[in-house]
Amino acid sequence: MKRLSLLLLFTICLTPVFGQRNxxxxxxxxxxxxxxxxxxxxxxxxxxxxxxxxLSGSPGAxxxxxxxxxxxxxxxxxxxxxxxxxxxxxxRGQQEIGRIVNSRKMGTVSVNICALGGSVGTGPEGVVAGxxxxxxxxxxxxxxxxGVQGKIVFFNRAMDPTQLNTFAAYGGxxxxxxxxxxxxxxxGAVAALVRSMGSNLEDYPHTGGMSYAPxxxxxxxxxxxxxxxxxxxxxxxxxxxxxxYIETHSEMLxxxxxxxxxxxxxxxxxxDEIIVVGGHLDSWDLAQxxxxxxxxxxxSIEVLRIFKSMGYKxxxxxxxxxxxxxENGLRGGLKYAELAAANKEKHIAAIESDRGGFTPRGFTVSxxxxxxxxxxxxxxxxxxxxxxxxxxEGGGADIGPLGKQGTILIGFLPDSQRxxxxxxxxxxxxxxxxxxxxxxGSASMAALVxxxxxxxxx
Numbered sequence: 001m002k003r004l005s006l007l008l009l010f011t012i013c014l015t016p017v018f019g020q021r022n023x024x025x026x027x028x029x030x031x032x033x034x035x036x037x038x039x040x041x042x043x044x045x046x047x048x049x050x051x052x053x054x055l056s057g058s059p060g061a062x063x064x065x066x067x068x069x070x071x072x073x074x075x076x077x078x079x080x081x082x083x084x085x086x087x088x089x090x091x092r093g094q095q096e097i098g099r100i101v102n103s104r105k106m107g108t109v110s111v112n113i114c115a116l117g118g119s120v121g122t123g124p125e126g127v128v129a130g131x132x133x134x135x136x137x138x139x140x141x142x143x144x145x146x147g148v149q150g151k152i153v154f155f156n157r158a159m160d161p162t163q164l165n166t167f168a169a170y171g172g173x174x175x176x177x178x179x180x181x182x183x184x185x186x187x188g189a190v191a192a193l194v195r196s197m198g199s200n201l202e203d204y205p206h207t208g209g210m211s212y213a214p215x216x217x218x219x220x221x222x223x224x225x226x227x228x229x230x231x232x233x234x235x236x237x238x239x240x241x242x243x244x245y246i247e248t249h250s251e252m253l254x255x256x257x258x259x260x261x262x263x264x265x266x267x268x269x270x271x272d273e274i275i276v277v278g279g280h281l282d283s284w285d286l287a288q289x290x291x292x293x294x295x296x297x298x299x300s301i302e303v304l305r306i307f308k309s310m311g312y313k314x315x316x317x318x319x320x321x322x323x324x325x326x327e328n329g330l331r332g333g334l335k336y337a338e339l340a341a342a343n344k345e346k347h348i349a350a351i352e353s354d355r356g357g358f359t360p361r362g363f364t365v366s367x368x369x370x371x372x373x374x375x376x377x378x379x380x381x382x383x384x385x386x387x388x389x390x391x392x393e394g395g396g397a398d399i400g401p402l403g404k405q406g407t408i409l410i411g412f413l414p415d416s417q418r419x420x421x422x423x424x425x426x427x428x429x430x431x432x433x434x435x436x437x438x439x440x441g442s443a444s445m446a447a448l449v450x451x452x453x454x455x456x457x458x
Contacts, residue, residue: 023381023454027447031385033306034443041435043071043298044357048288048430055285056325057089057256064281065259068297068322072263075305079266082259085335087325089256090118092285093249096222101128101243103235111228112203114286115250116177116194116210117328119221126247127152127191127220133236137176137183149188152244155180156195156233158226159420166416167355170197174208181221182213191246192221195229199420202226206424207284209328220248260332261322265304269315275452276319276350277303277445280326280398287428291419295357295438296412297322302442303449314453316348323398326354330397337401347407349452351445352396356422357438358414362387363448364394367408370458375410378451387444389413408457412445
């Protein structure tokens, strides 16, 4: 009896070791599949270069929906379906015009601007007015109606270059883009000119979403390139009487029908427990949306494809969701969560890739202390693959609405240093994505999904 007890104790002690060895082998196989036989890169090539920009309501967005459905069906996922959602339909119109007018030092100078998503247009007559520069809403309010009435407000707060986390720098500056036009209009401004949300000095502007308060007059809002923002700021110090001309032709049309695209592999034991991986299928209209967020979409599809190619039978149901309308409305993420609640679905974890296709660093986690501890407990399995950063809070915009249902929210965390060189610009093209970095991201997400599937998460 004593020998049997000792043998049983010995077996129990060895079980975690053998379990870990099996996990190491499985994760190694996932990375081998992605790096040697991965398809995320050719998928992204087609989505970016053949379909291109995919702003909600556009023909490109509709083509991307059909492409996503076809690709997931071709990989033999258990189910693939479209989830209807109505989305905003904003159009940019013809090329914007921006000019510094009658500067004492330089005369009239053309500068690079672009309309912010959701902005009203000026029409062919344009807007010309004097300029007041501010770096905060507090500075704007201090000017009052007397200092702002009839002027163009130039919001010139740069992203903080000392922030190592560029997303934190973005968060510290982006409110001027989102609500600057409304705050300026409250004081009688005729337009808002916003410094682009870029990390470096660049010649090209960054677009992005903005919104209006319902009780305030809508005025045109445009972004100016960081390099031209610096030039304008310098000229204003020398000549406060210079004027600026803006011409845009953007408009908001009626909401348009679109879809989230969903692919699924059914679980073998706990099929009612769902693990979601996803990215947003829509992109801004200036370029191809390769990093934002074509990369996240193809990485999510690739997670399921890798499992199929390995012959892996998940315990839990795994879904890849291509969300529509993250950029200017979040309608896809909201609709998915709404239907998940109505159908009483149990999502135990949701992972979003929406930080570009760069070198993987780890994952952010929002949820219970137990969930965070669980993910940290896998660090020894993930760190050999460069996934050592597991301590930050965070999830993703599209999966955020699932948090109210108790879902653990996880964000794929790649290196962020180059992301805001391309974000929302004409430069977000396929040639800016490295094949190996993209495939490493797909494997990283698949590795974490494997661990959640095997052990669960609470």
